[in-house]
Amino acid sequence: MTIQQLFLALRARPGVFGLVLAITVLTTLVVSLLLPKTYVATVSLLLDSKDEQTLSTVNMLAPVLQQAQQAAYMQTQVDIIKSHKVVNKVVRELQLAESPEAREAFQSETGGAGSYEDWVADRLLKWLTVDTTQSSVVQISYKSSDAQFATRVANAFAKAYIDTTLELRVEPTQRTAVWFDEQLKGLRATLEAAQAKLTDYQREKKIVSTDERTDVENARLGELSTQVVLAQSQASEAESRERMARRLIEAGTTPDRLPEVLSNPLIQRLTSEAALAEARLQHLSADLGSNHPQLQRQRAEYRALRAQADNEIRKITAGLANAARQARQHEAQLRSALADQRARVLQLKEYRNEIGVFNRDVETAQRAYDSAMQRFVVSKVESGANRTNVAVLDPAVEPSLPARPKIPLNLALSVIMGTMIGLAIVFFMEQFDRRVRSFDDLARVDVPLLAQLNAWQPSHGLLGRAGNRGWALPAPGQG
Known part of the structure; x- marks a missing residue:
């Protein structure tokens, strides 16, 4: 059947088509009016992926999550909202488990097997919908036949989720703070013990x-080393003079001809005076x-000068040996002092090495204590956080119109469906009761066409009043 034939069939059977469409x-x-009404209450939450209340360096170094991390973060929040931890809070908040009707339904469905609270939670989750967008907004929707109840449940889910988020943050940090507090006691004792050992x-x-x-002590050691070198040089020089004087005397040189004697000013003066006295x-x-008497006085004067000069010569000769001996003693004393000082420096x-070990122990204990104290302070601050990174963007309000059934939509769909059903019925009726409605129908059955008449439209309404002008064919000889 072509479109034209279907259109002609509709013109021929408008009542059937209209009746089907109307029905x-x-x-x-x-049906839409008889169906129970379903109301949907929706609350919108804003989730900030940046945590401003934490002192963790991770959030400071990466304040903005990447796209993949953002998607994972949002999905995690959806899972938290649908968790039994959140649902049980809603059940307790709204006192849903205390409903006698709910207990009877639980007994009839499960026979008392399983957890009643979990059963109530599962019933709530059945009508809960959590939607995420490309942004950081999460929408929590709840369906119910009671608009007020749907609103209460949606807002209760938002509150329970915020409380749970805060608990999930605070409880671990509180446990961490307690653990660090216990660790600090041991670390403090270790630090005090290390400091006590050092002291x-x-x-x-x-x-x-x-x-x-x-x-x-190093400066003293250097000074003694210099003094030892100088004393060694002085001792060598004194020993050299003493050996030279001894060799000259052994070789027959009179003591008054020794270089030390000849270079002595006192002896030179006494020798000169003795020579004048002798002259x-x-x-x-x-x-x-x-x-x-004068000669005797002069002789006594000469002898006195000579004796004094000889006495000084003997002193100088003996002084060479004494000087060498004292120089050696002084050198030995300095060497002993140098050895003692070297031993003192080594000790x-x-x-210092032992103190360095104790200092390192103290520093290690101090670093461990400071690090634990820093972590303890961070945990203590974070455990005292009183807000989360979740905020209610739009609270749920009581819906004035039901979400289902959608009568305008259902009527629009029924018009489409009725049109299709009406067309189908007209089509089948036309197939079982075919009528000639066009020239194409005659052509299909090979019936010869005698003439084609236009549609007859009376000029004056009734056929009797039209006279000859009302006939379908004009009179012979006219027109």
């Missing part, structure tokens, strides 16, 4: 500052007798 629309309207060791060795004392004595001996280095 379909009326049936849909009646006791310094008190035992009478060391206040190892660096200052090391500098002083005067010889002069007086030629003029005076041997017993002359001080050992003390």
Whole structure:
């Protein structure tokens, strides 16, 4: 059947088509009015992926989540909203488990097997819908035949989710803070023990500052080393003079010809005075007798000068040996002091190494204590957080119109469905009761066409009043 034939069939059977369409629309309207009304209450939540209340460096270094992480984060929040932890809070908040009707339904459905609270939670989840968008907004929708109840449940889910989010943040940080508090006690004891060991060791060795004392002792060691070198040089020089004097005397040189004697100003003066006294004595001996008082005085003066000079020469000769001996003793003393100082410096280095070990123990314990204290402070601050990164963007309001059934939509669909059913019925009726409605119908059955008449339209209404002009064919000889 072509479109034209179907159109002609509809023109021939408008009552059938209209009746089917009317029945379909009326049936849909009646059913829609009889169906129970379903109301949907929706609350919108804004989830900020950036956590402003945490002191963690992760949030400071990566304030914005990547797209994949954002999607995973949003899906995690959806799972939290649908968790029994949140649903049970809603059940307790609205006291749904205390309903006698709910208990009877639980007994009839499960026979008392299983958890009643979980059964109530599952019933709530059955009508709960959580939708996410490309943004950070989550919509929680709840369906119910009671508009007020749907609104209460949607808002209760939002509140329970916010409370659960806060608990999920605060409870671990509180446990962490308690754990760090316990650890701090042990770390504090370790630090105090390390500090006590260091203090006791310094008190035992009478060391206040190892660096200052090391500098002083090293300076003293350097000074003694210089003095030892100088004393060694002086001792060598004194021994050399003493050996030279001894060799000259052994070789027959008189002591007064020794270089040390000749270079002595006192001996030079005494020798010069003795030579003058000897010259005067010889002069007086030629003029005076041997017993002359003046000659005797001159002789006594000469002998006194000579004795004094000889005494000084003996002192110088003996002084060479004494100087060599004293130089050797002084060198030995300095060497002994140098050895003692070197031992003291080495001992001080050992003390310093031991103190360094104690200091490292103290520093290690201090770092561990400071790190734990920092983590404890962070956990303590985060455990005291009183808000989350979730905010209610649009609270659920009581819907004034039901979400289902949607009568305008159902009527529109019924018109479409009624039209299709009406067309189908007209089509089948036409197939079982075919009529000639066009020239094409005659052509299909090979019936010859005698003539084609236009549609007859009376000019004056009734056929009797039209006269000859009302006939379908004009009179012979006219027109």
